[in-house]
Amino acid sequence: MRMVKRRYVLKFPPKSGDKPLSYVLVKDYDIRINILKAEVVPGKRGNLLLELQGRQTNITQGINYLKSQQIECTPLDKTITLEQDKCIHCGNCTAVCFAGALTMHPETWELQFDKSKCIVCELCLKACPLNLFEIDFHDDAE
Amino acid sequence: MKTYHEINEKIRKGQAVVVTAEEVAAMAREASPEEIAEKVDVVTTATFGAMCSSGAFINFGHADPQIRMEKIRLNGVPAYEGLAAVDTYIGATAVHPDNPIYGGAHVIEELISGKDVVLEAWGKGTDCYPRKHIKTVINKNSVNEMFMFNPRNAYQNYNVAVNTTSSTKYTYMGTLLPNLRNATYSTSGELSPLLNDPEFRTIGIGTRIFIGGTTGYVVWPGTQFNTSKPKNELGVPVSNAATIAVIGNMKNMSSEFIKAAYYERYGVSMFIGIGIPIPILDADMARRVSINNSQIETSVLDYGTVGTPKLGQVTYEQLRSGTIKVNGKKVRTAPVASLSKARHIAALLKNQIQKGEFMLQQPVELFPENTSLNSLQEIDPESKGGAL
Numbered sequence: 439m440r441m442v443k444r445r446y447v448l449k450f451p452p453k454s455g456d457k458p459l460s461y462v463l464v465k466d467y468d469i470r471i472n473i474l475k476a477e478v479v480p481g482k483r484g485n486l487l488l489e490l491q492g493r494q495t496n497i498t499q500g501i502n503y504l505k506s507q508q509i510e511c512t513p514l515d516k517t518i519t520l521e522q523d524k525c526i527h528c529g530n531c532t533a534v535c536f537a538g539a540l541t542m543h544p545e546t547w548e549l550q551f552d553k554s555k556c557i558v559c560e561l562c563l564k565a566c567p568l569n570l571f572e573i574d575f576h577d578d579a580e
Numbered sequence: 581m582k583t584y585h586e587i588n589e590k591i592r593k594g595q596a597v598v599v600t601a602e603e604v605a606a607m608a609r610e611a612s613p614e615e616i617a618e619k620v621d622v623v624t625t626a627t628f629g630a631m632c633s634s635g636a637f638i639n640f641g642h643a644d645p646q647i648r649m650e651k652i653r654l655n656g657v658p659a660y661e662g663l664a665a666v667d668t669y670i671g672a673t674a675v676h677p678d679n680p681i682y683g684g685a686h687v688i689e690e691l692i693s694g695k696d697v698v699l700e701a702w703g704k705g706t707d708c709y710p711r712k713h714i715k716t717v718i719n720k721n722s723v724n725e726m727f728m729f730n731p732r733n734a735y736q737n738y739n740v741a742v743n744t745t746s747s748t749k750y751t752y753m754g755t756l757l758p759n760l761r762n763a764t765y766s767t768s769g770e771l772s773p774l775l776n777d778p779e780f781r782t783i784g785i786g787t788r789i790f791i792g793g794t795t796g797y798v799v800w801p802g803t804q805f806n807t808s809k810p811k812n813e814l815g816v817p818v819s820n821a822a823t824i825a826v827i828g829n830m831k832n833m834s835s836e837f838i839k840a841a842y843y844e845r846y847g848v849s850m851f852i853g854i855g856i857p858i859p860i861l862d863a864d865m866a867r868r869v870s871i872n873n874s875q876i877e878t879s880v881l882d883y884g885t886v887g888t889p890k891l892g893q894v895t896y897e898q899l900r901s902g903t904i905k906v907n908g909k910k911v912r913t914a915p916v917a918s919l920s921k922a923r924h925i926a927a928l929l930k931n932q933i934q935k936g937e938f939m940l941q942q943p944v945e946l947f948p949e950n951t952s953l954n955s956l957q958e959i960d961p962e963s964k965g966g967a968l
Contacts, residue, residue, distance in 0.1 A: 526628070526839055526851060526918050530754045533762045533914035544902075547919040565755045567630065567841035567849070569681075 445514035467500035608870030626925035629917030633732035648709035649701035683848030685840035736774030745884035750845035769896035784943025790855030796828025
């Protein structure tokens with residue numbers, strides 16, 4: 439089975455600090471956990487940026503377990519995808535792309551999408567009159 | 581001097597010299613208008629942009645028993661009901677009442693691409709049209725006629741849109757970020773049809789054109805046709821000026837050249853591909869089509885402020901460079917109409933003329949000169965003495 443890495447931002451409600459969450463993830467779901475960033479204030483909300491490594495099905499189930507514990511889980515692996523074959527190269531998306539990921543080729547005037555520059559600000563989603571951009575939550579698999 | 585007849589004879593024999601407006605602008609760096617007039621017979625121009633004032637006439641054919649359609653919906657989008665029993669006009673910007681991102685333009689694009697569309701219509705029932713309701717499916721093969729009739733297309737030049745306010749503005753010129761953080765422009769510049777014949781010597785009523793992938797015609801000056809806008813020293817207007825009304829058989833169109841669009845917090849519109857051939861009758865026409873992006877100027881308007889005040893004037897060369905200066909600030913530019921699609925159309929039309937498949941049509945009547953626009957006055961009907 440293929441191992442994947444997924445990044446999630448976890449938001450904890452005030453009373454969840456006493457549960458052995460990471461123990462459950464490791465023991466019950468066989469997920470390797472890497473804490474990339476933590477902001478926890480006792481008695482208040484806490485935020486955690488986790489990298490989870492394991493089988494996709496286990497990660498999905500582990501995240502579902504966390505959600506059942508009233509923990510908000512937001513994937514950070516989202517990327518923007520474009521239905522390139524339907525693009526008419528009007529340029530509307532380049533007007534809002536400050537990261538410089540979406541640009542017009544200076545000779546052909548066709549749209550170029552450099553995903554490595556995309557910061558997932560999502561402004562292109564609403565700027566495209568043909569609605570060709572989508573957020574993809576399941577990319578970056580290793 | 582060449583006549584339409586002479587140029588068409590050359591086209592028929594496959595001997596016409598045809599270039600695009602971009603190619604002739606490049607030629608003009610070294611050749612004089614006289615030399616170009618000698619060498620070139622036809623110059624092709626094109627545009628592919630969102631043109632809101634567009635729509636389609638459709639005749640559905642009669643059902644048995646017959647119905648006088650007095651309320652009509654196509655995939656839920658309202659279509660005009662005041663045209664006899666089974667005729668309608670569906671406007672590109674009409675929207676589905678429960679799904680405002682879907683509108684007339686989407687229905688038109690789906691009909692062109694051969695998809696089925698749900699027609700639902702109601703009538704009160706008359707002695708000669710007894711039926712009161714019908715719900716059925718139509719498509720391009722089932723309807724008798726469907727032709728696009730667009731009252732205002734292919735604007736001669738268009739403004740650059742910016743936003744000086746502190747909040748984002750959602751417009752038909754795209755998303756305008758606050759504090760002059762972007763500028764959008766629409767025209768295909770030196771390739772744009774009406775900028776290459778600014779005084780309408782060859783584009784008039786009856787001119788044969790490329791529209792939506794098929795052959796169509798200019799049928800009238802477009803609505804808001806305005807010849808009184810300020811012009812630069814080359815006689816080219818520096819803001820949106822003249823327009824054309826056009827017609828074309830939608831049964832022969834392709835969805836490659838007609839695309840439905842939805843603009844956030846604005847509404848539905850439709851991208852339309854139009855190409856117009858310009859006969860090089862003489863050196864004056866050669867001089868007109870030789871114009872390049874550095875010689876075409878347009879106005880920068882603040883779409884964030886009521887009355888859209890003018891903030892400056894720039895050339896298409898500056899717009900294409902990626903940045904312009906507005907109020908002393910460097911502003912990033914972006915197009916909102918497709919130059920690559922316009923080039924594709926200009927090349928297609930060039931090819932059709934070279935192969936003798938597209939003949940030029942001399943206008944049967946020229947456009948009016950010296951037109952200007954009225955604005956809508958607010959008059960209290962009661963003040964007219966109740967005679968209304």
